Amino acid sequence: MxxxxxxxxxxxxxxxxxxxxxxGGAESQSSGSSCPxxxxxxxxxxxxxxxxxxxxxxxxxxxxxxxxxxxxxxxxxxxxxxxxxxxxxxxxxxxxxxxxxxxxxxxxxxxxxxxxxxxxxxxNNADAAQAFRGTDFDSKPKRNQDTPNPFSTPPRTPSNEVGRDSMATAPSxxxxxxxxxxxxxxxxxxxxxxxxxxxxxxxxxxxxxxxxxxxxxxxxxxxxxxxxxxxxxxxxxxxxxxxxxxxxxxxxxxxxxxxxxxxxxxxxxxxxxxxxxxxCNGNAPRQTFARGLGIGGIVAGLVYGIIITLSDAGRGWRALAFLAFFIGISTLFAAWKGMCVVLHGMHHRHLRPWELFGSDDTSSSGYDLKKDSFDTLGSANSFEDEPWVAKYDKRNVIRKIFDREVWIQEPALRSIQDTIFIQALITAFVIGGVLTAIFLAVPAGNKF
Incomplete structure (x- = not known):
């Protein structure tokens, strides 16, 4: 669908x-809505x-x-x-x-x-203290640090007992x-x-x-x-x-x-x-790779169209540039939306870095990465010391581009990705057709 x-x-x-x-009062909106x-x-x-x-x-x-x-x-x-x-x-x-x-x-x-x-x-108290600082009305006048304060109380050591006044103000x-x-x-x-x-x-x-x-x-x-x-x-x-x-x-x-x-x-x-x-069905390296392929396809179409137009080849050969434009623009459009058309063709997605190594860490160390995050009374949400971070950083770029894949089970998500893919094809058909028409309209190279 x-x-x-x-x-x-x-x-x-x-x-x-x-x-x-x-x-601005947007909290009065329906709590059931999430985005326009x-x-x-x-x-x-x-x-x-x-x-x-x-x-x-x-x-x-x-x-x-x-x-x-x-x-x-x-x-x-x-x-x-x-x-x-x-x-x-x-x-x-x-x-x-x-x-x-x-x-x-x-x-x-x-x-x-x-x-x-x-x-x-x-x-207000802070502003007043700042205004009177250094004057005779300063509640905390400066004192020569070399002169001992005869009214100060030496700090207590941890072994000292707490006085009755302290117990009265903060007994807990x-x-x-x-x-x-x-x-x-x-x-x-x-x-x-x-x-x-x-x-x-x-x-x-x-x-x-x-x-x-x-x-x-x-x-x-x-x-x-x-x-x-x-x-x-x-x-x-x-x-x-x-x-x-x-x-x-x-x-x-x-x-x-x-x-x-x-x-x-x-x-x-x-x-x-x-x-x-x-x-987004691909990781960041895969998206960058897809953008590169898209740009490469568009450049290849331009180069081919220019060469064929300037040559004495028949006008019909220029139409082949449309294929390069179509593939390049559709790939680039999908990658701009975070999608790889190759992965989408199989309705696959890349495993996330923490998913790649999660099962291995669980079996070897007995620690489940998912369990602790759902412990609402647990510790801090830091993950820098988790084993998968160092392992994933050591993977080379080529391996990250072709990481393990898994099937997308949610039908509504597949529908969204299908829609974006159709949009990419329509955009590529329109823009590619316009560019190809421009090359077809230019006189042959032997006419100049």
């Missing part, structure tokens, strides 16, 4: 454009997340794209965790759900207003080491990090008897604490409002605003970029 001949591949969506759309054009319903975001698609357009390939290409996998990882969290919460007994109240829209709006007020105060941080090793477990580290995050935004320490409180501490430590391994790209207002909500309740409604932001990014930026990238 071929789509409309006016089909256009999804345009690349940058983070800056998404932020501009959101600030280029994504059929069969490849919609919801179908991919719900497992309604075939390789290479499944949730697994989407996660791989976000890790290795877009470097933004934490959005999908958190989103998948939240979907599972809502499901598990709905299965809790009503008695346990009653321990964590719903975070109402009024409370959310109040938290956002308080976050804006606190930010404004910090900015007493007795913790920087890496959480004091209690000898990662749970202790997550609890410490989340407690510090609550203190930073001026929120109260939460009730520990609420359902999934320990899991929420891990989520804060991984996704929302400053310097966390999967820190989400949120505004300070959103982060502050969320932490204040989580200090009161573990109800899924506390994540409503943050999930809306993340889902908007997934639907309107990352998902269109994923479809655009998946349409």
């Amino acid at each position: 071929v789509l409309s001949l006016s089909y256009r591949r999804p345009a690349h969506v940058s983070r800056d454009s998404i932020n501009t759309e959101k600030s 054009y280029g994504i059929p319903d069969a490849l919609s975001f919801d179908r991919i997340i719900n497992g309604g698609t075939c390789p290479p357009v499944t949730t697994r390939e989407f996660m791989d794209f976000l890790i290795y290409i877009e470097h933004d996998a934490e959005n999908l990882q958190f989103y998948l965790w939240y979907r599972d969290y809502v499901k598990r919460w709905s299965e809790l007994p009503e008695r346990e759900q009653g321990l964590a109240p719903i975070w109402t829209p009024e409370q959310a709006q109040q938290a956002r207003n308080e976050a804006l007020t606190e930010k404004s105060k910090k900015v 941080t007493v007795g913790w080491s920087d890496d959480g090793s004091t209690l000898g477990s990662s749970v202790a580290h997550h609890q410490k990090t989340s407690a510090n995050a609550f203190v930073e935004v001026g929120a109260h320490q939460p009730f520990t008897i609420q359902p999934y409180r320990e899991e929420i501490s891990r989520i804060i430590s991984i996704y929302f604490a400053e310097g966390s391994v999967r820190y989400l790209n949120l505004s300070g207002k959103e982060r502050t409002a969320l932490l204040k909500a989580l200090s009161i309740t573990t109800h899924p409604s506390a994540f409503k605003d943050v999930v809306a932001t993340i889902e908007y990014t997934l639907r309107h930026q990352l998902h269109p970029n994923f479809i655009r990238w998946t349409i």
